[in-house]
Amino acid sequence: MTEYKPSELNADAAETYKKDGIVCIRNAFSPEEVEFLRQVAAQDMAAPSKMSEDATRDGSGRFFSDTFVWKHIPELERIVNGSRAADYACALLQSKKVNLIFDQFLIKEPGTSTPTVWHHDQTYWPVAGDQVCTLWIALDPVTKETGAVEYVKGSHRWGQRYKAESFVDKDRYKEDLPPVPDIEAMRGKLDIAMYEMQPGDATLHHGLTVHGAPGNSRTDQTRRAYVMRFAGEDVTYNPRPNLQRMHSDPGIPFGAPLDCDLFPVLRQ
Known part of the structure; x- marks a missing residue:
């Protein structure tokens, strides 16, 4: 079983997450929370922050991304601190503490041909540790046609970190790591999960799960998604050159816990 209701996020669900690196949480957010996030998404697209990017590659449509949105639109405190998002992360990471690394909108407008390339998340960010995860919240019906995410189950335990793959500039990231393998050529040998979702459903995946x-x-x-990146109690600050741009300098030393204004503690 890899699909759970919020009330089912117990030790068995945490074990599934630990083994597969991905779980789906049905009805994770209320219709009111979804509608609020849709309104904020429209507000952000109309007046994006300095962190926004157009990830559209050659082709049609628009692939909009904005990060650290809670720094740009303070009303998002309602979701960041007021929803059950951090509780889901605590339950599945089995961590007594979680920090928010950042939040993000990922929006593919109708007719957007740009794919989300195969990658894993953690090598983009200045963090080290195992308790790193992404909560991906559906704000629209998600199907294969609209761009449902596929996850390679167990890939977080391959023992390999892969070079970050830029969605905008292929030469942006230069860390000396191998590229993600050719997942399409390996499909027949892999266990790949894809969840069709309704608004308010969410997935939570490990920072090293290839997707x-x-x-x-x-x-x-x-296809609108609101995304939150979380860190548990074993995660420390690990700045390296040529990483994803952060909103500001967190002002913490290498190897320190993330606890600071940029990476706030949400549960402890």
């Missing part, structure tokens, strides 16, 4: 998604081939449906 990717097609473009949005629908012409009548946007």
Whole structure:
């Protein structure tokens, strides 16, 4: 079983997450929370922050991304601190503490041909540790046609970190790591999970779980997701050159816990 209700996020669910690196949480957020996030997404797209990027590659449509949105739109405190998001991370990481690394909107407008390339998350960020995860919240119906994410189950335990793959500039990241393997050529040998989702459903995956998604081939449906990146109690600050841009300098030393204004503690 890899799909759970919020009330089912017990030790068995945590063991599934530990083994597979991915779980799906059905009805994780209320219709009111989803509608609020849709309104904030529209506000952010109309007036993006300095952290926003257009990840659209050659092709049609628009692939919009903005990070550290809670720093740009303070009303998101309602979700960052007021929802059950951090509780889900605590339960599945089995951590008594979680920090928010950052939040993000990932939006593929109708007819966006740009795929989300196969990658894993953690090598983009200045963190070290095992308790790193991403909560991906669906704000629209998510299907294969609209760009449902696929996850390679167990890939977080391959014992290999892969070079970050830029969605915008292929030469942006230069860390001396091997590229992600050719997942498409390996499909027949891998256990790949894909969840069709309704608004309010969410997935939570490990920072080293390899995943990717097609473009949005629908012409009548946007694929909006609000994403939160969490760190548990074993995670420390690990700055390295050529990483994903952070909103600001966190002001903490190498090897320190993340606890600071940039990476706030949400549960302890």
